[in-house]
Amino acid sequence: MALRKLDIIVRSASGLEDVRIMGQMRVFAVVALSDVAALATMQRTKVDMTGETNPVWNSNMSFSISHDQFQNHDLVFMLFCERTLLDDKLFGQVVVPLNVLRAEHSDAYTEVNYPVSNLKNCSHRGKLKFSYRFDDNLAHPRAPPNYAAMGAAGTSGCSSSSPPQPQRQLGRTSKLQLAKFGMSAISLLINLGQIGN
Numbered sequence: 731m732a733l734r735k736l737d738i739i740v741r742s743a744s745g746l747e748d749v750r751i752m753g754q755m756r757v758f759a760v761v762a763l764s765d766v767a768a769l770a771t772m773q774r775t776k777v778d779m780t781g782e783t784n785p786v787w788n789s790n791m792s793f794s795i796s797h798d799q800f801q802n803h804d805l806v807f808m809l810f811c812e813r814t815l816l817d818d819k820l821f822g823q824v825v826v827p828l829n830v831l832r833a834e835h836s837d838a839y840t841e842v843n844y845p846v847s848n849l850k851n852c853s854h855r856g857k858l859k860f861s862y863r864f865d866d867n868l869a870h871p872r873a874p875p876n877y878a879a880m881g882a883a884g885t886s887g888c889s890s891s892s893p894p895q896p897q898r899q900l901g902r903t904s905k906l907q908l909a910k911f912g913m914s915a916i917s918l919l920i921n922l923g924q925i926g927n
Contacts, residue, residue: 733794735865736831739839740775740791740807745856746783746846749811749821755782756812759858761791764804764825777812783856800828807858809846822846824858831862839863 740759748755756779762772771793778785793805809822824844839861845854 733796734800736793736795736805736828737839737863737865738791738793738805739861740787740789741841741859741861742781742784742786742788743809743846743856743858744784746785746809747821747848747855748783749819754779755785757781757783757785758810758812758818759787759789760808760810762806762808763793763795763799763828764806765799795828800832803828805831807860809858820849822856823849832864837863 738761740761743757743759746755746757756777758775758777760772760774773791773793775787775789778787805826805828807824807826808820809824811819811821813819824846826844840863841859841861843857843859846856846858847853848855
């Protein structure tokens with residue numbers, strides 16, 4: 731099955747909720763496709779140490795996406811506040827249907843802004859800015875995993891889709907580093923209806 735490459739630059743966020751009682755907000759984003767198998771390809775930005783509720787990252791990422799994923803899955807951005815003594819706090823999300831991005835794309839990077847959803851009540855607080863483009867010049871690689879057999883389901887829950895404004899790999903990340911934000915990401919996907927019932 732042919733794949734298409736999705737290149738993303740996670741640029742910045744603005745007007746985010748301040749979830750710290752004391753100290754500064756140190757925010758990073760984790761990006762994944764909304765299916766169980768894609769958890770292994772989660773990618774993250776650097777931690778912004780100075781912007782607090784207005785972080786800037788300009789982090790480059792790439793995903794290979796199948797036709798089935800375009801039809802049935804979303805691109806999920808998870809916003810975390812880094813904490814020293816406690817687990818990093820997942821406090822916001824942006825969920826963008828892949829078919830929406832495909833409908834709006836051009837050969838050059840397209841910059842879009844989407845509202846950030848509060849995980850507790852799906853209200854919006856702040857915006858996430860990213861740029862993206864598709865590269866159709868991928869060959870026909872080996873068949874991807876059978877996501878349906880792994881129990882992947884359709885997306886439900888908070889949706890961030892709104893009309894766009896004309897809108898690293900983790901590399902050799904250790905299991906410990908993945909665990910630092912992996913369980914929160916899994917919890918988010920459970921809430922989105924991707925794992926279990």
